[in-house]
Amino acid sequence: MLVNSATRRTDERHQRIMTAQLDAPVLDSDRLEEFAGKVAGDQAAAYNAVLVYLGDRLGIWRSLATLGTTTVAQLAEHAGVAPRYLQEWLAAQAANGYVTYNAAGDTFHLSPEAASCLAEEESPTAMMSGFELIAAVWAASDKLANIYTTGEGLGWHEHDPRLFTAVARFYGTMYRNSMLSEWFSAVDGLIEQLETGIRVLDVGCGLGVATILLAEAFPNSTFVGFDYHEDSVRQAAAAATEAGVSDRVEFLVGDATSYDGTYDLVLFFDAVHDFGDPVGALAHTRSVLAAGGRVVAIEPYAEDTLEANLANPIAPVFYVGSSALCVPHSISDGGAAFGAQAGPARLVQAFRDAGFTSAKVATSTMTNLVIEARA
Structure with missing residues (x-):
């Protein structure tokens, strides 16, 4: 009886294997x-x-x-x-x-x-920061495996410290080469306003690279950088002192809805798609704008569909970064999880949902979208 049962189980196993082999696709x-x-x-x-x-x-x-x-x-x-x-x-x-x-x-x-x-480091084609960024992401691989299983988030502050310096270096190259000549020059009258002197807020300033570059370029304007990551803010303040612009730059700790004051210009550098509640964050921004003030947000270049994005040769790195950094942080912050390839329609709609009567893509480059919004 036992032999017959064992034989039957063996026959059934062989049958399953043969069936699987027959159903297996023929490989080219x-x-x-x-x-x-x-x-x-x-x-x-x-x-x-x-x-x-x-x-x-x-x-x-x-x-x-x-x-x-x-x-x-x-x-x-x-x-x-x-x-x-x-x-x-x-x-x-x-x-x-x-x-x-x-x-x-x-x-x-x-x-x-x-x-x-x-x-x-100062070359317009400097690319070493990308390898430091890779090292930081590998260091977080165990944490990423955990959140991919649980559905939880992973905040920016929970990553390896190399992430902060790598991102500052990476975007620093773009800021030096594109911020004024491509991005800001496409926003009507913006450079002239900065030259005359306005009050500027940089939300999600990180290590303060963009804020400090702007302070160096526009000595008549004053700047406030705001970020929830305390150590980044500390480093940004030290960098401002070293650059000799601490008389017109201030860095403060807080999240995207805790700052106050009145500003003529609010800037977001690759930050809107990372927020857990982009609409809520932008609504708070609208509340601190001076009369006639505006918001300028720099976002990764994207189309509005996955199919269209996949035709972009830079999409592979955008989607990888989004999977490891942007979406996990957004989920940790509330969960909207736009991702780095959210696309212009979804981003512009977030501004309109936040109460901005005018929101548009001012220009696009191979790597970035520049969104301008007014209350």
């Missing part, structure tokens, strides 16, 4: 090879991202840019890195196309173009 070998190659390439890039980040953290890229062409021993001495580790690191960068190797001289070379991306 060419497409399989193509996709497996993509995954392998992505894995290599992700693996090397750790080493690229170490190159930034340890100053290796800057040393390479200074030396140009170098031996392992020369670079090790200049950068203060152990030669054996550096030998393997350089081999990895050569294999991944970040440096070139000359076998005749046993030397490595960093091109000027690569240096502009990897070693020059």
